[in-house]
Amino acid sequence: MDTDRFQVIAPLIRADYRDLVRGLTKIAWPEFMLHDQVASELWHELLDRFPEYQLALYDTENKRVAAMGNSFPLRWEDSLENLPEDGWDWVFVKAVKDHKQGLSSNYHCAIQAVIHPEYRGHGLSARIIEAVRAVSKAKDLQALIIPVRPSEKSKYPLTSIDDYITWKNEEELPFDAWIRVHVRLGGKIIKTCHESKTIRGTRAEWEEWTGLKFPQSGEYVLADALVPIEMNVERDEGIYIEPNVWMVHKTR
């Protein structure tokens, strides 16, 4: 695939950005991932508060979006090793709060890089990460941090995330494709964040999202989930707590 064919676009340079990226998230994620409460409440803030940090790769041949990268700036004074366990959910709330309070930012955080399913396997993940990284530089932020979702862990839901991130392929690079993309581009693993995203739903909601049945309390494996969910029939609640991996790309 000719990579020059893809152009980086952003809301401020394309008035139709919103329309172009609409639906991409839905295609790219399993249904249950669209029910993270923090994401649902705050998603609009990305375009309202941080439009310069939203990017997409536009396929100039087919005139549609092939990939999207979403990020924002935040203030972080502590060492990166102290980034919290609730990675993704935490950082989104934090960035919005910082912005509301007018705090000056020193870090850049990416919360999503998605590739349209029809464009996977063409190296666009590296391109979108590079595009996001270019923003860190342009905004003079000291590093890009990311609560990375190691998507291939969904095939290994019973393996702990701490073990999983030590797995290597034959070239001694990380086993997980998304972690590997970052490492190839110079990113480093900081540590795991075990409660990066928390998704709650009633039993009926989980049945609708997954097409499975949950007749009794206990742990259930779901397609595309990184760990099992815990269903509590008495409380009529199922909880999915997704582990991610904090990674960092230094800007300079």
Added chain:
Amino acid sequence: MNQDRFQIITPNDLDDYRDRAGEIAEASWPEFMMHDPIANENWHELFDRFSDYQFALLDTESNRMAAMGNSLPFQWDKELSDLPEGGWDWVFIKAVEDHKNSIKPNIQSAIQIAIHPDYQGQALSTKMVQAMRAIGESKGFKYLVAPVRPNEKSKYPLISIDDYITWKTNDGLPFDAWLRVHARMGAKIIKPCHEAMTIRGTRAEWEEWMGMKFLQSGKYVIPRALNPIKMNMEKDEGVYVEPNVWMVHEIR
């Protein structure tokens, strides 16, 4: 689909019966299920010793084999509730031993009903169970027992088989489609057999069968398996122990 279109045939009706039956097995089972040593060592015995108990459904329109059924006779004087945990593996060996020792059989056991994927969802399963029962009837047996593989449990690998068999649909029938086919025809659940099939392989073999990697010892969920497998790196061995459900049809 016109049901008369399907004709029951026996191994003597087709020169290439076993080849065609083999194709159905390959199309309907996941690769790892083809590596049960007891099945592989003894499969020929079905045709050598028990050919009356093997049959298939021929689609007379396309001249294709749509489904196949395998069963065998054995001798059982104890209670049905005493049928062993070793289920499938056990009954196969028992029948061959009984036959070798000229012990007169008094009961029939199902070994397999496989519907070619192209013919699934057309109620051929019921037709196949009926045909199998008719064989038992013709032999004068009172019972047809079956170590049933509850296929849909593969979506619930973390639920115990003992719990799973209590799950019901809204009609009060068993949740699992295969258990339901038998129950609708009047069969009763006797009890689960927790070690109905045991499949062992080296790590490399499991990696080849599954297209997965096994980088550390532990439990792994694998597609289409009813339970997780246990991988032991030090012993270079992965073990899958499949639970089935002993069911019984009272033939007369």
